[in-house]
Amino acid sequence: MANRWGIPDLGFGIGLRTVHFPHILAEHPPVDWFEVLSENFMDSGGRPAYVLDRVAERYPVAMHGVSLSIGSTDPLNFAHLAKLKRLARRTRARWISDHLCWTGVSGLNTHDLLPMPYTSQSLRYVAERVRIVSDYLEQPLILENPSSYLEFAGSTWTECDFLAELADLSGCGVLLDVNNVYVSAFNHGFDPVQYIDRIPEGSVVQIHLAGHTHKGTHILDTHSDHVVEDVWRLYAHACRRFGTVSTLLEWDEAIPAFDVVHAEVLKAGRFLEDALHAA
Amino acid sequence: MPRDSPPELLGGLQRWMQACILAAGPVGVAIRTREAEREFPASEAPGLIRPSRTLAPLERLDIYRGMYEARLVEALRADYPGLHHRLGDEAFQELCRLYLTEHPSSSYTLNRLGDSLPAFLDRVTGLAKPVFVRDLARFELVSTLVFDEDESPVADPGTIERYAPEVWENLRLRPVRAFRLLRLSYPVHSHMHAFHAGETVPEPRRQRTWLVVYRRTYRVQQLALTAPAFALLGTLSEGATLGEALNAMFEAGGARSEDLQAWFRQWFGEGLFQSVTLV
Numbered sequence: 001m002a003n004r005w006g007i008p009d010l011g012f013g014i015g016l017r018t019v020h021f022p023h024i025l026a027e028h029p030p031v032d033w034f035e036v037l038s039e040n041f042m043d044s045g046g047r048p049a050y051v052l053d054r055v056a057e058r059y060p061v062a063m064h065g066v067s068l069s070i071g072s073t074d075p076l077n078f079a080h081l082a083k084l085k086r087l088a089r090r091t092r093a094r095w096i097s098d099h100l101c102w103t104g105v106s107g108l109n110t111h112d113l114l115p116m117p118y119t120s121q122s123l124r125y126v127a128e129r130v131r132i133v134s135d136y137l138e139q140p141l142i143l144e145n146p147s148s149y150l151e152f153a154g155s156t157w158t159e160c161d162f163l164a165e166l167a168d169l170s171g172c173g174v175l176l177d178v179n180n181v182y183v184s185a186f187n188h189g190f191d192p193v194q195y196i197d198r199i200p201e202g203s204v205v206q207i208h209l210a211g212h213t214h215k216g217t218h219i220l221d222t223h224s225d226h227v228v229e230d231v232w233r234l235y236a237h238a239c240r241r242f243g244t245v246s247t248l249l250e251w252d253e254a255i256p257a258f259d260v261v262h263a264e265v266l267k268a269g270r271f272l273e274d275a276l277h278a279a
Numbered sequence: 280m281p282r283d284s285p286p287e288l289l290g291g292l293q294r295w296m297q298a299c300i301l302a303a304g305p306v307g308v309a310i311r312t313r314e315a316e317r318e319f320p321a322s323e324a325p326g327l328i329r330p331s332r333t334l335a336p337l338e339r340l341d342i343y344r345g346m347y348e349a350r351l352v353e354a355l356r357a358d359y360p361g362l363h364h365r366l367g368d369e370a371f372q373e374l375c376r377l378y379l380t381e382h383p384s385s386s387y388t389l390n391r392l393g394d395s396l397p398a399f400l401d402r403v404t405g406l407a408k409p410v411f412v413r414d415l416a417r418f419e420l421v422s423t424l425v426f427d428e429d430e431s432p433v434a435d436p437g438t439i440e441r442y443a444p445e446v447w448e449n450l451r452l453r454p455v456r457a458f459r460l461l462r463l464s465y466p467v468h469s470h471m472h473a474f475h476a477g478e479t480v481p482e483p484r485r486q487r488t489w490l491v492v493y494r495r496t497y498r499v500q501q502l503a504l505t506a507p508a509f510a511l512l513g514t515l516s517e518g519a520t521l522g523e524a525l526n527a528m529f530e531a532g533g534a535r536s537e538d539l540q541a542w543f544r545q546w547f548g549e550g551l552f553q554s555v556t557l558v
Contacts, residue, residue: 039387039388039389039390042387042388043388043390043391043427044390044426044427045427045428045429045430045456045457046425046426046427046428046430046457046494046497047426047497047498049429049430050430050497067387067388071289072293073285073286073289073290073293074285077387080387102293104297104384105290105293105294105297106294106297107385108297108301108383108384108385109383109384109385109386109387110297110300110301110343110347110384111347111350111351111354111384111389112300112343112346112347112350114293114296114297114300114343116289117288117289117292119286119288119289121286121288121289122286122289125285125286125289149339149342149343150328150329150336150339150340150342150343151328151329152292152327152328152329153326153327153328153329153336154288154292154327187331188329188331189331189332216333217331217333217334217338218331218333218334218339218342220342220346
């Protein structure tokens, strides 16, 4: 099932990481596509820029940001957006994504994806900012559900309903991070399957998968390991609901050899096939 | 609501949460800082966050506080590996804590988080071999700046010979962008070569050192210079003509004609200049 913008399914991709640069340049591995962390390349004109250009010549690329801070009460940073737009043009990025979160306020940046209070007031506020950003970028902004470790007592919406309504009000797409749904479901005690079922079908442009770290009392979204079985099951459920969607594996800590990361995302194909046959 | 105007409750929660994340000490102290209490009195703090099945509200807030420090210290450690090695884990972490209190990130990127660390170190007391430690920090900062600089064209070694010798004094040699000069009290570059090679790092000994730090084929390199060569390159990099730069060099000690020829052969060979123009 296609998303409402007709953005194509790119297949199974992995996040472009520095430790894999030599392997990618030398071996040109048969990966469907790469996701690029936007801020890592915006201000770097040396080797990172060179490698990104080589990758973009050969593979489809999507930009994924961590500092847009769409939910912040600080003004939007148009210098940041200008660099983002330039980078997306240079790499012919298929889409631009960031997170439903805020990263800082009063001119500071915590460099963390901090949770929003989900209220009608913040919904209207974020929707307006999404529209401004999408107009500026001249393409729909794709927003990811973050993993979170606290919920504000003043929230009057569930996160999934907030995200669904935001997609409707602002026209943003959804990057559904299945691991984040699982992590937040454990941390906050909600049903992850119901969460996925509340996301509108035509809004999902991309799916994220990753490993996490279970601390006993809570789960941290560390991207430091293989995808756990429960998350694969949740991914299969998402496939049944959304059909074939560009799927990407993130691995950011204790990153293993390229082939290990690639093999991990290719497992997704099996779950997708099973899900589509069962549907 | 006016376009893009932030809701007051959202802004208050964000300023409060950020103040708690940035504050030093335990979470019970963080909620009592002036910045946090400007938004919500400490007595109300636990009521702002929902408890989970396993964690109390302030324990959930504390997860973000721990991740903030870990993430930013890690970013500084990536930019200052030599300084981290020299000081050791505990002292480096304490230095970062103090530094981040004074210099929290205000950028969308972590790339330049440590730019003020060498200047901050100038005010830190109680360091063993403080001059060496400060040299080390300056060297590592310059290395990151050179790493991130934009690429520029490189003039080939024969460029200067296309001009008649009688006009050489009116030539302007423009260095590439990835080019910095560094005057040090210790041969830090030798120390760092041993460190990166995994060799035993000898105890540093004072030795006046003049370096050009530059990038060649996307790798950061250093070239040790004599004092006159340093003066010559320094004056050239400020936009002086070759004649003016030679005058400055002679004031710094002078050089033999064969030295000059060898220097320029090496400098052009290393790709230090992007253009030669007649003024």
